[in-house]
Amino acid sequence: MIWVIHTLNGISFGMLLFLLAAGLSLIYGLMKILNLTHGSYYLIGAYVGSTIIAKTGSFALALIVAPLVVALLGAVMERYFLRRFHLQELPQTLLTFGFLFIFADLMLWIWGGDPIVLPKPAAFSGSISIGDARYPTYRLALIAVGLIVALILWWFQERTRLGAMLRAGVDDAEIAGALGIDVSLLFTLVFAVGALLAALGGVLGGPIIGAQPGADFEVMLLAFVVVIVGGLGSLRGALIGGLLVGLLDNFGKIFFPELALFTIFVPMAIILSFRPTGLFGRL
Amino acid sequence: MARILLFIALAAVVFVALPFVVPSYYVGLTTKILIFALFAMSLDLLIGYTGLASLGHAAFFGISAYTIAVLSVKLRMSEWIAFPAGLTMAIALGAVFALLALRARGSYLLMITLALAQVVWGIAFGWRTMTGGDDGLPGLRRPAFVSDETSFYFLVLGLVAASTVVLVALIRSPFGLALQGIRESESRMQALGFNVWRHQFVAFVIAAAFAGLAGALYVYYNRFVSPDFLHVVRSAEVLIMVIIGGVGTLLGPAIGAAAIILLEDIISSQTQHWLLALGIIYVATTLFAPRGLIGLYRERFMARRKP
Structure with a gap:
């Protein structure tokens, strides 16, 4: 029975990683930006969420507002900073690293250095029995939310006009622009959505991993591994990679x-040596 | 040419005279600058001269430092074994990284080197019985013949100067020129019959070796090693040293190292928010001096000479 519980723990953590990696992967796929600030979006989401819950007591409100705040932050970063260095990976990486430091220090300033664990929403604070063990319903809800987000993203990418534009942009941004697609808007939008997903992961992960200084680095690193394993620019890769890394x-x-x-990095190294573009990468 | 010789002579006089003129605190600070100048130059061999960006360079610096600390403190070996062992580990790790990472380019390469370096950090952090984990390993002694600040300074000065000479010679050698050709166009160099992969591999290993030397010197300087030596922040710091100074030059990264370390020394004595300051420096450098201080100087200099 204990294995079922460990497996569920791994899957629910994997879903959080999927939320992070999906944005990271889309941003890279479209703009070739290695966004080192992605872990910060996660942590900012968790901290802002904790403040909203502390002030209003509503988890649902935190789940909506915190990701939107972070999405705005992402859009500003893309539009006013990263855009100037389109396709220059070194300046872009440095910019995102600079923001990582700035955000880390500001968060330490605002929320202090002690770990903050977000309270679980009332509806999912209990547990159910699996065999002779109890399992928190929150983690099960997390798995469900992850699957729903995956489904929405898939529908968006495969079945909507905007999704088709996105796919065209990932394949060749320049040609897509020549065909009349507003690539500039697409860039900002995808960056904002990526930030939003990361912050959503932050709020959702808040009750189980909590928010503390240094978590930005940790989740960023894990998200990178997910993307390396799953393949850049691929949603399916982010999902399978996320689950794999979560379990490992x-x-x-x-x-x-x-x-x-x-146990995470050895499989990563093996995958890198046999499939340098990751399991589902197309690059 | 005469100007360059004059510059070198002047620098030599300044660096040799320094410990007899300034207080010992500044001798220590200059030692640190020299070590990081070497570290930054080793990274620039990759970024500036071979066109390979790396965000995991601290791994070589740190593994050499850890090897020395573990062998000396835990296993009580002499520095004559520990020091070469540290360099050997850095070289071996450089080869492993190169084998795994060299298929990727651009930001994908940055990400893979970052992830690989973090593995090494993870080992140092997690393997408490050997590395002391988060607490690090204190208690390393400097070798007897360089136990005081001034003689250690001269050891570092000598080794860094010798390494610089080797790096300059390397860059000007046919091998170095081939690397710069690869930086400009891999496909053309391939078409000219150069084995691009082998050149990049060797460049990676050489860069790792010099980073390892810097790490070895720094662990003796610090007498203490902790996972910070290996952290991605250190990799990023050395990257900003290269960029703030000027990519594709050797003097640039050295100046960048001096700038960052002096700033760190000044700012961290004033405020707790060194990280915030560093972040702002990163953003400002990228926005206002993308070609570094050397680039700024050249732009000014060239502008004045134009009619």
Whole structure:
């Protein structure tokens, strides 16, 4: 029974990683930007969410407002900073690193250094029995939300006009622009949506992993691994990669507590050496 | 040419005279600057001369530092074994990174080098029995013949100067010119019959070796090693040193290293918010001096000479 619980833990963490990696992957796919600020979006989402919950007591409100705030932040970063260095990876990476530091310090200033754990929403604060063990319903809800987001993103990308534009942009942004697609708007939109998803992950992850200084680096790194494993620019890759890394991380911490990160990185290195573009990458 | 010789002679006089003129605190600070200048130059061999961006350069710096600290403190070995072992580990790790990462380019390469370096950080952080985990490993002694600040300074000065000479010679050698050709166009160099992958691989290993040397010197300077040595922040810091100074030059990264370390020294004595300041420096450098201080100087200089 304990294995079912560990597996569910891994899957629910994997869903959080999917939320992060989906945005990271789309942003890279379309703009070739390596966004090191992505982990900060996650953490800002969690912190802003915690403040909203503390002030209003509503988890639902936090779940809506915090991601929107972060989406705006992402849009501003794209439009006024990253855009100037289109396709110049070194300046872009440095800019995002600069913002990572700036945000990290500001968050430390505002929310302090102590870990904050967000309260679970009332509807999902209980637990259900699985065999002879109890399992928190919150984690199950998290898995459901992850699947719903995956479904929405898939529908958006495959079935809507905007999604078709996005796919065209990922394939060749220049040609897409020549065909009359407003690539400039698309860039800002995708960046904002990526930031929004990361912040959504922050609020959703708040009750289980909490928010603390340094979490921005940790989740950014895990999201990178997901994207490397799954393949850049691919939503399916982000989902499968997220689940894989979530499970590996969870079981790694149980079996090899001293070398926890190893259980993630060794598979990553193996995948890199056989499929340099990741499992579903097209680059 | 005469100007360059004059500059070198002047620099030599300044650096040799320095410990006899300034207080020992500044001798220590200059030692640190020299070490990071070497670290930054080693990264610029990759970025500036080979066209390979790396965000994991601290791995080589840190593994050499950790190897030395573990061998000396935990296993009580002499520095004559520990020091070469540190360099060897950096070179070996450079080869492993190159094998795994060299298929990628651009920001994908940045991401892979970052992730690989974080593996090494994870080992240092997690393997408490050997590395002391988060607390690091204190208690490293400097070798007896350089136990005081001034003699250690001269050891670092000598090694960094020698490394610079080697790097300059390397860049001007046919091999170095081939690297710069690869930076400009891989496909053309391939068409000319150069084995591009092998050149990049060797450049990666050499860069790792010099980063390892810098790490080895720094661990003796610090007498302490912690996972910070390996952290992505350190990789980013050395990257900003290269860029703030000027990519594709050797003097630039050295100046960048001096600028960042002096700023760090000044700002962190004034405020807790060094990270915020560093972030602003990153953003400002990217926006206002994308070609670095050397670039700014050249632009001014060239502008004045135009009619």
